[in-house]
Amino acid sequence: MIIIGSHVGMSGTKMYQGSVEEALNYGATAFMVYTGAPQNTIRKSIKDLNIEAASDLMAKSGLQFDHVVVHAPYIVNLANPDPEKRAFAVEFLTKEVIRTASMHVKQMVLHPGSAVGLDREQAVTWIAQGLQQVIDNTKDLDVKIALETMAGKGNEVGRTFEELKAIIDQTNRPGRLSVCFDTCHTHDSGYDIKNDFEGVMKHFDDVVGIEYISVIHVNDSKNEMGARKDRHENFGFGYIGFDALLNIVYYDKFKDIPKILETPYVNGKPPYKYEIAMIKSKVFNPNLLEVIEHDESL
Numbered sequence: 001m002i003i004i005g006s007h008v009g010m011s012g013t014k015m016y017q018g019s020v021e022e023a024l025n026y027g028a029t030a031f032m033v034y035t036g037a038p039q040n041t042i043r044k045s046i047k048d049l050n051i052e053a054a055s056d057l058m059a060k061s062g063l064q065f066d067h068v069v070v071h072a073p074y075i076v077n078l079a080n081p082d083p084e085k086r087a088f089a090v091e092f093l094t095k096e097v098i099r100t101a102s103m104h105v106k107q108m109v110l111h112p113g114s115a116v117g118l119d120r121e122q123a124v125t126w127i128a129q130g131l132q133q134v135i136d137n138t139k140d141l142d143v144k145i146a147l148e149t150m151a152g153k154g155n156e157v158g159r160t161f162e163e164l165k166a167i168i169d170q171t172n173r174p175g176r177l178s179v180c181f182d183t184c185h186t187h188d189s190g191y192d193i194k195n196d197f198e199g200v201m202k203h204f205d206d207v208v209g210i211e212y213i214s215v216i217h218v219n220d221s222k223n224e225m226g227a228r229k230d231r232h233e234n235f236g237f238g239y240i241g242f243d244a245l246l247n248i249v250y251y252d253k254f255k256d257i258p259k260i261l262e263t264p265y266v267n268g269k270p271p272y273k274y275e276i277a278m279i280k281s282k283v284f285n286p287n288l289l290e291v292i293e294h295d296e297s298l
């Protein structure tokens with residue numbers, strides 16, 4: 001069975017249990033959560049995450065913790081030139097790894113950082129140093145930090161495979177680092193995953209090693225290859241297109257890792273139930289967005 005899901009919410013009193021319920025509603029076999037709002041670092045304490053109820057539901061439904069992913073908030077920046085802000089990022093991410101482990105999850109996706117001071121080499125070094133501290137602070141925990149391939153918007157670090165490799169190389173305990181391959185981001189940063197996915201994978205394998213990829217973010221793109229915009233589009237409705245995305249989702253080397261949709265809501269409605277069904281059916285439905293719009297149950 002294909003391991004596919006989407007990002008889901010985690011809020012209210014149900015918290016993690018609500019995340020599992022939402023994933024099951026979508027017919028998903030995987031899911032990703034932010035442990036609070038993605039744009040801030042306010043987090044509930046672990047005892048309020050409702051982990052036991054979530055675990056019971058996971059066991060009952062057959063969902064596997066290996067197919068669950070936590071995404072760190074995107075405002076923490078290990079490459080911030082201000083040492084106090086870097087220290088805060090290390091402290092927050094240490095706690096996030098502990099939270100991830102408490103949730104029985106094995107990987108946490110992280111945007112590597114942003115080179116605010118424009119010196120990308122310095123940024124890579126700070127990111128590697130920060131990661132090293134987080135890893136050292138959580139030595140006994142079986143959680144990988146999955147560095148996400150970035151679109152290259154602004155001064156984002158991780159726009160090229162070489163940059164991700166440089167971070168990994170400057171960090172000890174490489175077993176704790178992996179890569180999250182985002183299809184919209186790699187397309188936007190200039191990799192031709194639409195027409196030459198095999199070639200892009202060969203290049204990734206040469207630079208980093210394909211075995212580093214531990215999760216896929218499955219998104220179409222609203223922009224042309226190389227646009228560096230990072231604007232996600234619904235599956236099959238953007239510049240990457242249905243066939244190329246389906247090829248990636250069913251790529252044999254990815255069969256054991258979670259594939260996660262981060263496609264946009266359609267008129268305030270989550271598209272995931274329909275996108276997942278379409279991916280499972282392998283048949284493009286050009287009317288999918290209208291169907292979602294008119295589904296009163298969403």
Ligand code: FE
Pocket residue numbers: 071109111148
């Ligand atoms: Fe991300």
Ligand code: FE
Pocket residue numbers: 148182217262
């Ligand atoms: Fe992503």
Ligand code: ZN
Pocket residue numbers: 184185230231232
């Ligand atoms: Zn994105």
